[in-house]
Amino acid sequence: MRVVREVAEARRVRRDLRGSVGLVPTMGALHEGHLSLVRRARAENDAVAASIFVNPAQFGPEEDLAKYPRNLARDLTLLESEGVDLVFTPEAASLYPLGFQTWIVPGPLGEVLEGARRPGHFRGVLTVVSKLFNVVEPDRAYFGQKDAQQAVLIRRMAADLDFGLTIVVCPIVREADGLALSSRNAYLTPEERRAAPVLHSSLRAAAAAWGAGERRGHALCEAARSVLGSEPLAVPDYLSAADPETLAGIGPAADRVLVSIAVRFGTTRLLDNILLPDGSEL
Numbered sequence: 001m002r003v004v005r006e007v008a009e010a011r012r013v014r015r016d017l018r019g020s021v022g023l024v025p026t027m028g029a030l031h032e033g034h035l036s037l038v039r040r041a042r043a044e045n046d047a048v049a050a051s052i053f054v055n056p057a058q059f060g061p062e063e064d065l066a067k068y069p070r071n072l073a074r075d076l077t078l079l080e081s082e083g084v085d086l087v088f089t090p091e092a093a094s095l096y097p098l099g100f101q102t103w104i105v106p107g108p109l110g111e112v113l114e115g116a117r118r119p120g121h122f123r124g125v126l127t128v129v130s131k132l133f134n135v136v137e138p139d140r141a142y143f144g145q146k147d148a149q150q151a152v153l154i155r156r157m158a159a160d161l162d163f164g165l166t167i168v169v170c171p172i173v174r175e176a177d178g179l180a181l182s183s184r185n186a187y188l189t190p191e192e193r194r195a196a197p198v199l200h201s202s203l204r205a206a207a208a209a210w211g212a213g214e215r216r217g218h219a220l221c222e223a224a225r226s227v228l229g230s231e232p233l234a235v236p237d238y239l240s241a242a243d244p245e246t247l248a249g250i251g252p253a254a255d256r257v258l259v260s261i262a263v264r265f266g267t268t269r270l271l272d273n274i275l276l277p278d279g280s281e282l
């Protein structure tokens with residue numbers, strides 16, 4: 001496994017990889033969710049590249065950039081044991097050198113949900129992901145449904161800007177109690193951690209309503225909200241039931257829906273979502 005920090009060196013190592021290349025972009029602090037992406041990439045490509053980069057451009061001024069968990073040595077051990085060929089882990093200054101001023105700005109898909117709460121977030125995400133695509137030139141890139149809006153935006157960008165690669169979206173990996181794995185779960189106090197599975201149970205309530213024939217977006221959200229309301233530590237930020245491609249509201253004839261929630265536990269904000277009917281994929 002080659003570990004490289006500079007753009008030029010990453011390009012050189014990439015050129016020596018034979019056959020198809022799968023790329024897994026991450027911010028490190030790796031968990032089984034990330035590793036599920038790596039395994040899928042390993043299964044579907046001749047070579048696998050991963051990136052570890054806590055991208056300052058996607059954090060707002062009040063957000064957790066400084067305290068975001070970092071553990072490069074552990075991450076590299078994990079990636080090596082998964083058979084990764086190339087790890088690109090640049091310094092911020094090599095991706096954003098002095099004078100950097102060109103950005104990828106999302107369209108309307110980036111203005112709702114997370115985009116509405118985190119101004120500039122998706123501009124930062126799309127810009128860094130397009131830079132990683134340009135450096136690594138993968139055939140396929142792997143993202144998690146955990147960040148569903150991000151995956152939808154990246155797929156849109158890849159099509160709009162002719163990146164000529166396939167975006168693969170992988171299912172959400174959860175703890176046994178239903179909590180979606182996230183590097184940010186480490187911020188939870190033990191009490192908040194005990195309460196956090198309510199995200200998943202609230203989404204299951206929306207799934208049950210969908211299964212019973214409910215197709216009104218607000219009613220699907222209400223089903224989830226009533227379960228969230230039973231947990232005093234959970235402070236809902238938003239609940240949304242939307243078309244998984246357009247992220248617009250659904251009509252009575254919808255055959256699929258993406259129910260997304262953002263919930264605060266103290267100072268920690270967690271995301272979760274479910275794509276219905278159960279078993280559908282982004």
Ligand code: AMP
Binds near residue numbers: 037172180181183
């Ligand atoms: P991050 O390091 O948080 O930027 O995540 C890197 C990639 O891993 C993103 O595409 C995430 O959507 C994906 N990911 C994060 N958590 C999970 C999870 N629990 N299950 C599946 N994929 C995940």
